[in-house]
Amino acid sequence: MRNIFVIFFSLTFLAGCMTAGKKVEYGLKSITADDMKTHISILASDEFLGRAPSTEGEEKTINYLAEEFRRIGLEPANNGSFFQEVSLVKITADPEMKVDISGGRNRINLKYREDIIGGSPQQKEFIRLDNSGIIFVGYGINSPENNWNDYEGLDVKGKTVLMLINDPGYATSDETLFEGKTMTYFGRWTYKYEEAARQGASAVIIIHETGAAAYPWEVVQNSWGGSQFSLRNDPLASSALQFCGWITNESGRKIFQAAGLDFDGLTRAASGRDFRAVEMNMGLSVNFRNEVEYSVSDNVAALWPGGRKADEYIIYCAHWDHFGVSNTFRGDSILNGAVDNATGTAALLEIAEAFANLPARQNRSILFLSVTCEEQGLLGSDFYANNPLFPPGKTAAVINMDALNIFGRTRDMIISGYGYNQLDDYAIAVLEKYGRYASPDPTPEKGGYFRSDHFSFAKVGIPSINLSAGVDNVEQGKAWGLARSEEWIRENYHEPSDNYEPDKWDFDGMIEDVKVYFETGYNLSMTDKFPEWNPGVPFKALRDEMMENQKP
Ligand SMILES: [Zn+2]
Structure with a gap:
């Protein structure tokens, strides 16, 4: 009896996996370089004025995101609105x-x-x-x-x-x-x-x-x-x-x-x-x-509801803001932030479309959150984490995307805060499926883990992962990849030269990475367990307390 049950169980389990595997293909196929190029070229255009919070550039950006989310078929996540107002002070x-x-x-x-x-x-x-x-x-x-x-x-x-x-x-x-x-x-x-x-x-x-x-x-x-x-x-x-x-x-x-x-x-x-x-x-x-001056800005929040576990959530996060127009630079005065973070914002739209293309709903609901004021100290994500639209104890995970790969295919992707929580395992499983691997942050002494929006969620206890561009270039090797990345930081990071340059950028690696984000989030939406912080990580106690408090 027991063996028969085990065999029966295994067969249904396998069948379940295979259909899930096939289903995910529909989403993966819809992620294309052409779509990414369209979104990035618009978000990083001079017309969007460098996407500074509380400016005309913000208006254009958040309206574009809301229209795109609506076109793809997502629901406004904040009581009928795609916007969550964030009150700021300068x-x-x-x-x-x-x-x-x-x-x-x-x-x-x-x-x-x-x-x-x-x-x-x-x-x-x-x-x-x-x-x-x-x-x-x-x-x-x-x-x-x-x-x-x-x-x-x-x-x-x-x-x-x-x-x-x-x-x-x-x-x-x-x-x-x-x-x-x-x-x-x-x-x-x-x-x-x-x-x-x-x-x-x-x-x-x-x-x-x-x-x-x-x-x-x-x-x-x-x-x-x-x-x-x-x-x-x-x-x-x-x-x-x-x-x-x-x-x-x-x-x-x-x-x-x-x-x-x-x-x-x-x-x-x-x-x-x-x-x-x-x-x-x-x-x-x-x-x-x-x-003291007061102003407001907005996070953009769009929901793709789930099926069997629609009351549990996975968040994809990417900041839409950058530095706007500056008068301290001669010549080009617009900081377009093409890599940082038109790329991640475009990925958010592309992944939303991938979910919308699935033949059946994933189990958990997916929140697409494009936050403001990352460049001013992670303020938009901090605001969401402390004023969530959905219960933090029902939020299984956050996947953050900030500055994607423009240098071609890599064997690796980098996880800052490698080993902090079980989200690593989900990302690694997907990377390995494609013969790739995850590397820890090559310079962890610089505290990169605390310098993008995933950290705002970690701070309140929600497991989050910052999965970013790898350096082990498939054609040119690791030393070359690391040199490109360092050169980019030196010359273009937070400079007016962070422009959209379709002729110079290699989109092949970016597309592979976006597919990894999508598939990792999809798998997370289909599991029964919530990923956890590993023992000894300072955010674990907050999460444990949060989960304890929501028990009936
Ligand atoms: Zn950024």
Whole structure:
């Protein structure tokens, strides 16, 4: 009896797989270079003005996406609308502000922008802090998963927390501490600001170091020198934080000297388990004007409903925004963002069409989400993750697409955050079906995992994957592929030269990758289980709690 049952079960299982395999072919066939070219040429055209949020370029972009989703047959995902409004705020700190750090008879002469830079997350006109006591909190990390708390036993209310960038694993290269050289969430400046806010601090200052930050001081200056966009309901705005900034390594060192403390000794001690925060007997004073402007932008959300499990969701995500028109470049002033991210946005439309071409509905519903303000700090995806249109506990997975391959077929695709969750296995299975493979991020110390929209979902606990262009070129090999990719970043990344160039681009690899995105999402829509975070990953606890809470 048992054997007969097993055989019967296996046969029906196989039959199920074969039909699923055949069905997926209908979708795969509809993914073509011609369609991709059409979408990219429109999205990256000068008429779309570089797709900057809250501009005419946004109007054109989101209307094009909504019309295309409607044409393909998708449903508006937000109560009859394809749009989800995102309220933004633009804050510009006075570039002439005075920042003063002193203690006892010592005063450190700091030049704003040269030595220290930052701003306020507060949406108010005047910012003032008087002699807020500075505490050196090591890396400023509170992580039970890593059994690490730099704030242990501290009350930082009214205080300024001073800390190092990155994490103890990076500093020591010890693979048993955090993730060794790989930058973790705890190493990013965003985390450090958020944790300082949770702790109730009044100000936070990060000590810069080029290697540990993965970029030089000039990048800090460029990112913090102008206006800062944030969500209108940014949690930092309702925290006690008045000032968030960075200080150069040299000036950070001066604070320790003035306090009579050993910079090298204490920074080394900060990566040891018995490190305790140090009161420096120094204070921070700032007093400046803050310009606050409100605006709105939109995420675009379209639904392709599922069948048997229509109340469960898979999200495909790709940011539509780029930098718009700039007056800092001579000649071509439009940043068209053809690769970044007209390609990913086009893929979203192409994958939607592939699902619409299936002969039968997939089981889970598919949400196509094109988010705004990725380039301003993942704001649109952050907004969706915290204001979801469908229950997060019913959202099985997020697949993010940002900047696709224009250099031809590759054997590999890259997964940043490789090994974080079981989504890797789904992508790998599809790649292997086509004789391809997945590689981990070749430069994980740069923290690439935290620099596109999949991270906004990870942060709330929803398993997400950032699967991106490989470098192991089928014709030219890996060294060539890596060189092309690095050359592109050097010359075109966030530059007006990121243009659509159909004669130069090789679409063969891009199309193969889009098919992998589609098939991976299709397979995910057909499983019974939800993919999970792997043990030890910081987002796992949030997901476990989310799933526990929705149990009847
Ligand atoms: Zn991008």
